[in-house]
Amino acid sequence: MSHILIAEQVLNGLQFGVMLFLMAAGLTLIFGVMGLINLAHGSLYMIGAFFAAVVAGWTGSFLLALIAAMAAAAAAGALVELVVIRRLYDKDHLDQVLATFALILIFSEGTRWVFGSFPLFLDIPDALSGPVTLPGGIQYPLYRLVLIGTGLGVALGLGLLITRTRIGIQIRAGENDREMIAALGVDISRLYTLVFALGAALAGLAGALVGAIQSVQVGMGEPVLILAFVVIVIGGIGSIRGALVGAILVGLTDTLGGVFLPELFKLFMEPSAATSVGSSLASMAIYILMAVVLIWRPTGLFGARA
Amino acid sequence: MKFKSLALATGMILAAGAASAEVKVGMITTLSGGGAGLGIDVRDGFMLAIEQSGRDDIEVVIEDDQRKPDIAVQLADKMIQSEKVDVLTGIIWSNLAMAVVPAATAQGKFYLSPNAGPSALAGKGCHENYFNVAWQNDNLHEAAGAHANSAGHAKSFILAPNYPAGKDALTGYKRFFEGELAGEIYTKLGQTDYAAEIAQIRASGADSVFFFLPGGMGISFLKQYADSGVDLPVVGPAFSFDQGILQAVGGAALGVVNTSQWNKDIDNATNAAFVSSFQEKYGRLPSLYASQGFDTANLLVSAVAAADVGDAGAFRDALRAANFDSTRGDFSFGPNHHPVQTIYAREVIQEGDVFTNKIIGKALENHSDAYAGDCKM
Amino acid sequence: MRREAALNAAILVALIAVPAWAHLSDEPFTITLATRAVILALAAVGLNIALGIGGMVSFGHAVYFGIGGYAMGILASHAQSYTPMELFGLSIEGTKSMLVIWLVAVVLSALAALVIGLLSLRTSGVYFIMITLAFGQMFFFFSISWAAYGGEDGLSIYVRNGFPGLNTLVPIQYFGLCLAILLVVLWFNARLARSPFGLALNAARQSPARAETVGLNPMRLRLVAFVISGAITGLAGALFADLNRFVSPTMFSWQLSGEITVLIIIGGVGRLMGPVAGAVVFVALEHLLGGLTEFWHIYLGAALLLVVLFARGGLVGLIAGRPGGGGGGHG
Known part of the structure; x- marks a missing residue:
C-alpha cells in the first residue's frame, strides 16, 4: 500500500474525528456543567441538517444554511431545556436517559411528519467542491479540508471561550461547585440554558456540515450520537480537551481499522474470508478501543470524576 | 393530504x-x-x-x-x-x-x-404458496455485471455492506461480470462516510465501480464520490437511484448507469x-x-x-x-414462482427540476435466477 | 405497602384473566401479545436485579437477551437440519428441547455477564452505562456479520421447540409456560431482595463505604447480582426467540437494551412488580397507538416523558405511593 494512500486515509480519519468532536463537544459540555446525559443530542444534529437543507433550497446560499442550522438547533435546544431538561437536573441518570430517549422519539417522528419520509437534498457549495492537490501529490476533496479546518477552529474557539471569558469562568465554576456559583449571584438557570443552546448549536453545525456530503434523513442522528458518547467516554466526560483527543482517536481507529484490518487478515487467510472477518472486526474496533480505555482508566483519558 | x-x-x-x-x-x-x-x-x-x-x-x-x-x-x-x-x-x-x-x-x-427476494426462498426454501412479483435479490446485480461487460469494463472495484444482502449483491455481480476485480470491500452496515473506500478506489487502478448501498448509504456514497474527483464510471442496482431518493442525491447521480426491471418510460x-x-x-x-x-x-x-x-x-x-x-410489459413466473423478466440499464437524467431515469438498453433479457434449479415444489 | 400488594395482585389477576378471556373468545393474537409482555417483563425483572437492587445502570442487557435468543436459534437450527455443530473438534448435536435450550441460554448468558461484569464493574456512573453499551455494540456487529447463522437475516425456526407434556404451538399453552417461569422468577426475586445477600447488596448501593466498613465486599456483591441478572435476561431471550420462532441481531441492538430499561422506569425502579407493570403498559401502548396513527412514536415519546416528569417511582410508585423500606429508590 502506497504512502500516499496511507496519508490520505490518515486525513480521512482526522476529518471524521474532527466532525465527531463537534458533536462530542456539546455533549461533554452539557454533561460537565449540568451533569446531564442528553440522548437527544443526535436529534439536534438532525434538526441542523434539515434546516440547512431547507434554507439552502430556498436561498441557494450555503452560509445562510449553516447559520440557519445553528440557529434552529440552538432554538430547539433552548426550548427543550426550558420545557423539559431543566426538570431533569436533580434526577438520576436513569430518568435522564429515559426522558431524552423520549425526546428522540418525538423529534424523529415530528421531523418525519413535517418534512416527509424521503431524504432531503443538501449539496456542498460550488466554491468548495472538487478535489485539490496537496503536497506529495495527494488528491483530496477541498470540502473535507474545510471541515478539518472548521472543526479545529471551533475547538480553538471553545478552548478560548472557556479559559479566557467571563462565561467560561462561570462554566468552569459551574462544573466544580454549583451551590457556590449560585451564591456568587450568577443566574444559574440562564447559564444552563445558554450552555445547552451552545451545545445544541454545535450539534446543528455538525449536522449541516456533514449533511452536505451525506444523506439528510430521519434517524441520521442516532449512529453519530452513539459515536459521540464513545468519544466523550474515552476522553473523560466533561473535558473538552478529552473530547478532542477522544474524537481523533475514534476517527482514526474507525477509518484505519476499516482499511487495514482486512489487509492484515489477507496475510494469512484467503481474500474473501479475510475481507469478511476483517470488516467485522473493524466494525467492532472502536467499541473494543473504548472498553480497553475504560478498563485501563475507569474515568477516561482526561476524566476527573465519575 | x-x-x-x-x-x-x-x-x-x-x-x-x-x-x-x-x-x-x-x-x-x-x-x-x-x-x-x-x-x-x-x-x-x-x-x-x-x-x-x-x-x-x-x-x-x-x-x-x-x-x-x-x-x-x-x-x-x-x-x-x-x-x-x-x-x-x-x-x-x-x-x-x-x-x-x-x-x-x-x-x-x-x-x-x-x-x-432472498435466495433461500428462491432455491431450497421455495414454496408453492410463495410468489415473488419483484425480483430475486441477485437479479439487478447480475444485470449490472452483464451491463459492465457490454460497456467494456474490464477491471471493477466492487463494494457492499457487510451483511447477507451485501454478499449476495457482490456474488450476483461476479456471476455475470467477466473482467477482473480491482478490489472487493465490505463496508459497515449503516456507514455514512466513504472517504476511505473512495481513496482505495482511486489507488486501485480500476476502470469501473460497482456498488450496492441501499437507502441513505447510497446517497452518502454518491455525493462523496462525485466530490472526490474520481470519475470512473459507476454501475449499481436501482435501489440507490429510485425516485424517492434521487432528489436527495441531486447532480451527483447524473449520468450514472443503474439496472432496474422497471422504469417510468417503459x-x-x-x-x-x-x-x-x-x-x-x-x-x-x-x-x-x-x-x-x-x-x-x-x-x-x-x-x-x-x-x-x-x-x-x-x-x-x-x-x-x-x-x-x-x-413491465411481459411478465411471467419461472418454475420457482420468481419473475422471468427483462432487466434494463437506465441512466440518471434531469427533466427540468426533477432527477429521474431513462432507459438506455437491455442488460438481461428474459432473465430468471440462479437458484431455480434448487427449487423442488 | 398494602396498596402496593393490592396493586401487585391486581396486575397478576389481569395477566391471567385477559389471556383466559382471549382464549375463550378465540382471540389468539391477544394471547400472543400477552406472551410478549410476559417475556419482556421477565427480561426486565432480570435487569431490575442489577438496576433496582444493585444500582448498576446496564445499558447493554441486550447482550444476554441476544445470547439466550441465539442459544435457541443455533441449537434448534442444527436440530432442524440434522447437522451437528462442530466446535473446537467437538461435535454437538442440536436440540428441540426447551429445557436443554434454557439451560444453555442461562449458562452462556451468566458466563458472558461474569466476564463483562468483571471488566465493567471497575467503572461507575456514566462510564458504567457506556462500557456496557460498548459490549452490546460488539455483540451486535459481530452477529450481523456472522454468516454461518444468517448474519443480519437472522435464523428462522419453523416449529416451536418442545416442552414435555405441552403443545407449545398452542398460544395459551405457551403463554402458561412463560407465565409460570415469570412467577417462579418473581418469587425468587422477592426472596432474593429480602435475603442477607439482597440486603447487603442494597446497602452496598446506598452507601458503598459504609458497607465496606462492616466487612462486605461491594464489588463481589455487585458481580454476583450482575451475573444473576444476566442469566434471567438470557432465559427471557430464549423464550422470546421461541415466541417468534426467529432470532436476529436486533436482539443485540442498543435500542433493545433501551427498551428493557424503559419498561423498568415506566413500571418503577426496584419495585418487585415494576417491570411487569411496565411491560404490560408498554406492549399495550405499542399495540394501541400503532393502530391509531403512523406517527405513534410521538405519542409514545410524550407518554414516556410524562412518566419521568410526573410519576416518580414509575406507575407502581404513582399508584402505590412511596416505597416502604428498602425496595425502591434510584440508582
Missing part, C-alpha cells in the same frame, strides 16, 4: 367497498422510522391498483412493521390468527421476509412478495396509465417500489377474478398464470 395519509395509516380496514369481502389481504410493511419511504411507496402502489380494479370483494389490512423482524412476526401471527387473512404481502426487507414467509406459507397462506399502456394516475393521486412520481406494489395488487386481482381463494389449488394456478397487465 395529511388527513388522507392519517386515514391510510390507521391500520384499520381499508376495504375497496362493502363488507362482503371474499378475499382478505394482510399487508405488513414499513411505515415508520428511517426506511418508511419504501413501504409507503409499495402501499400506495398496491392500494391504487386495488382501487382501480373496482372490486369490492378484496379487503386489505395494513400494519407497520417498523422494520423490526420480531414486530413483523407478531403482526403476521395477528393477521393469520385474528384477522384470518388469506393472502399476505408487503414486506420490504429480506431479513423480515425470512422471519415471516416460511411460517406463513407453512400455515397454508399465500404470500406475494412486492420487494424482498412503453406500454398499463405503465403510462400507472405513472399518470399515481402522480395524480399522490402528487409525486412513482418509484420502482410503487410499481412493484401496483403489479402485486394486479396479480392478486387477476387471481381473484379467476378462482376462489378457498380452493387453494385453483387460486395457486391462477396466480401462476400471471394473467395481468404488468407495468
Whole structure:
C-alpha cells in the first residue's frame, strides 16, 4: 500500500474525528456543567441538517444554511431545556436517559411528519467542491479540508471561550461547585440554558456540515450520537480537551481499522474470508478501543470524576 | 393530504367497498422510522391498483412493521390468527421476509412478495404458496455485471455492506461480470462516510465501480464520490437511484448507469396509465417500489377474478398464470414462482427540476435466477 | 405497602384473566401479545436485579437477551437440519428441547455477564452505562456479520421447540409456560431482595463505604447480582426467540437494551412488580397507538416523558405511593 494512500486515509480519519468532536463537544459540555446525559443530542444534529437543507433550497446560499442550522438547533435546544431538561437536573441518570430517549422519539417522528419520509437534498457549495492537490501529490476533496479546518477552529474557539471569558469562568465554576456559583449571584438557570443552546448549536453545525456530503434523513442522528458518547467516554466526560483527543482517536481507529484490518487478515487467510472477518472486526474496533480505555482508566483519558 | 395519509395509516380496514369481502389481504410493511419511504411507496402502489380494479370483494389490512423482524412476526401471527387473512404481502426487507414467509406459507397462506427476494426462498426454501412479483435479490446485480461487460469494463472495484444482502449483491455481480476485480470491500452496515473506500478506489487502478448501498448509504456514497474527483464510471442496482431518493442525491447521480426491471418510460399502456394516475393521486412520481406494489395488487386481482381463494389449488394456478397487465410489459413466473423478466440499464437524467431515469438498453433479457434449479415444489 | 400488594395482585389477576378471556373468545393474537409482555417483563425483572437492587445502570442487557435468543436459534437450527455443530473438534448435536435450550441460554448468558461484569464493574456512573453499551455494540456487529447463522437475516425456526407434556404451538399453552417461569422468577426475586445477600447488596448501593466498613465486599456483591441478572435476561431471550420462532441481531441492538430499561422506569425502579407493570403498559401502548396513527412514536415519546416528569417511582410508585423500606429508590 502506497504512502500516499496511507496519508490520505490518515486525513480521512482526522476529518471524521474532527466532525465527531463537534458533536462530542456539546455533549461533554452539557454533561460537565449540568451533569446531564442528553440522548437527544443526535436529534439536534438532525434538526441542523434539515434546516440547512431547507434554507439552502430556498436561498441557494450555503452560509445562510449553516447559520440557519445553528440557529434552529440552538432554538430547539433552548426550548427543550426550558420545557423539559431543566426538570431533569436533580434526577438520576436513569430518568435522564429515559426522558431524552423520549425526546428522540418525538423529534424523529415530528421531523418525519413535517418534512416527509424521503431524504432531503443538501449539496456542498460550488466554491468548495472538487478535489485539490496537496503536497506529495495527494488528491483530496477541498470540502473535507474545510471541515478539518472548521472543526479545529471551533475547538480553538471553545478552548478560548472557556479559559479566557467571563462565561467560561462561570462554566468552569459551574462544573466544580454549583451551590457556590449560585451564591456568587450568577443566574444559574440562564447559564444552563445558554450552555445547552451552545451545545445544541454545535450539534446543528455538525449536522449541516456533514449533511452536505451525506444523506439528510430521519434517524441520521442516532449512529453519530452513539459515536459521540464513545468519544466523550474515552476522553473523560466533561473535558473538552478529552473530547478532542477522544474524537481523533475514534476517527482514526474507525477509518484505519476499516482499511487495514482486512489487509492484515489477507496475510494469512484467503481474500474473501479475510475481507469478511476483517470488516467485522473493524466494525467492532472502536467499541473494543473504548472498553480497553475504560478498563485501563475507569474515568477516561482526561476524566476527573465519575 | 395529511388527513388522507392519517386515514391510510390507521391500520384499520381499508376495504375497496362493502363488507362482503371474499378475499382478505394482510399487508405488513414499513411505515415508520428511517426506511418508511419504501413501504409507503409499495402501499400506495398496491392500494391504487386495488382501487382501480373496482372490486369490492378484496379487503386489505395494513400494519407497520417498523422494520423490526420480531414486530413483523407478531403482526403476521395477528393477521393469520385474528384477522384470518388469506393472502399476505408487503414486506420490504429480506431479513423480515425470512422471519415471516416460511411460517406463513407453512400455515397454508399465500404470500406475494412486492420487494424482498432472498435466495433461500428462491432455491431450497421455495414454496408453492410463495410468489415473488419483484425480483430475486441477485437479479439487478447480475444485470449490472452483464451491463459492465457490454460497456467494456474490464477491471471493477466492487463494494457492499457487510451483511447477507451485501454478499449476495457482490456474488450476483461476479456471476455475470467477466473482467477482473480491482478490489472487493465490505463496508459497515449503516456507514455514512466513504472517504476511505473512495481513496482505495482511486489507488486501485480500476476502470469501473460497482456498488450496492441501499437507502441513505447510497446517497452518502454518491455525493462523496462525485466530490472526490474520481470519475470512473459507476454501475449499481436501482435501489440507490429510485425516485424517492434521487432528489436527495441531486447532480451527483447524473449520468450514472443503474439496472432496474422497471422504469417510468417503459412503453406500454398499463405503465403510462400507472405513472399518470399515481402522480395524480399522490402528487409525486412513482418509484420502482410503487410499481412493484401496483403489479402485486394486479396479480392478486387477476387471481381473484379467476378462482376462489378457498380452493387453494385453483387460486395457486391462477396466480401462476400471471394473467395481468404488468407495468413491465411481459411478465411471467419461472418454475420457482420468481419473475422471468427483462432487466434494463437506465441512466440518471434531469427533466427540468426533477432527477429521474431513462432507459438506455437491455442488460438481461428474459432473465430468471440462479437458484431455480434448487427449487423442488 | 398494602396498596402496593393490592396493586401487585391486581396486575397478576389481569395477566391471567385477559389471556383466559382471549382464549375463550378465540382471540389468539391477544394471547400472543400477552406472551410478549410476559417475556419482556421477565427480561426486565432480570435487569431490575442489577438496576433496582444493585444500582448498576446496564445499558447493554441486550447482550444476554441476544445470547439466550441465539442459544435457541443455533441449537434448534442444527436440530432442524440434522447437522451437528462442530466446535473446537467437538461435535454437538442440536436440540428441540426447551429445557436443554434454557439451560444453555442461562449458562452462556451468566458466563458472558461474569466476564463483562468483571471488566465493567471497575467503572461507575456514566462510564458504567457506556462500557456496557460498548459490549452490546460488539455483540451486535459481530452477529450481523456472522454468516454461518444468517448474519443480519437472522435464523428462522419453523416449529416451536418442545416442552414435555405441552403443545407449545398452542398460544395459551405457551403463554402458561412463560407465565409460570415469570412467577417462579418473581418469587425468587422477592426472596432474593429480602435475603442477607439482597440486603447487603442494597446497602452496598446506598452507601458503598459504609458497607465496606462492616466487612462486605461491594464489588463481589455487585458481580454476583450482575451475573444473576444476566442469566434471567438470557432465559427471557430464549423464550422470546421461541415466541417468534426467529432470532436476529436486533436482539443485540442498543435500542433493545433501551427498551428493557424503559419498561423498568415506566413500571418503577426496584419495585418487585415494576417491570411487569411496565411491560404490560408498554406492549399495550405499542399495540394501541400503532393502530391509531403512523406517527405513534410521538405519542409514545410524550407518554414516556410524562412518566419521568410526573410519576416518580414509575406507575407502581404513582399508584402505590412511596416505597416502604428498602425496595425502591434510584440508582
